[in-house]
Amino acid sequence: MLPRILHPEQLQAWRFSDSDHCRLALLREGDGGASTVFLEVHDPCDRVPPHSHHQAAEFFFVLRGQVIFHVGERAIRACGGDFVTVPEETVHDLENPGPDRLYLLTVLSADLGFAASLRHAIPTPLDSVDLEVLRSL
Secondary structure, three states: OOOOOOOHHOEEEEEEEOOEEEEEEEEEEHHHHHOOEEEEOOOOOOOEEEEEEEEEEEEEEEEOOOEEEOOOOOOEEEEOEEEEEEEEOOEEEEHHHHHOOEEEEEEOOOOOHHHHHHHHEEEEEOOHHHHHHHOOO
């Protein structure tokens, strides 16, 4: 089997609601319990609500921008080039403090239906700014 190449212009992003300021683009969809890889694009001042992943750790590589992860009473700041691990079952949220968009490469260690729920969300194309950023990485 040959490697598969996805170009930025081929990516389809989704939002879970009309009020979301985050776009998620699947890069690799995990089947069953396999891992899922996706790109996250967060507008300035976006904050993801607290949540956890049952039986799945989450790994974030900050491609560009700044992010603050909240775990309990702790706040952990990361920026471009940093790698963050959130263990399974850990309630966490994240925010983009701005002033620019935040780009994360995210791995969910076990999909457990995440990709399927994303595919039923609102299709939202990446814009020209997103494509330019992805091409510059």
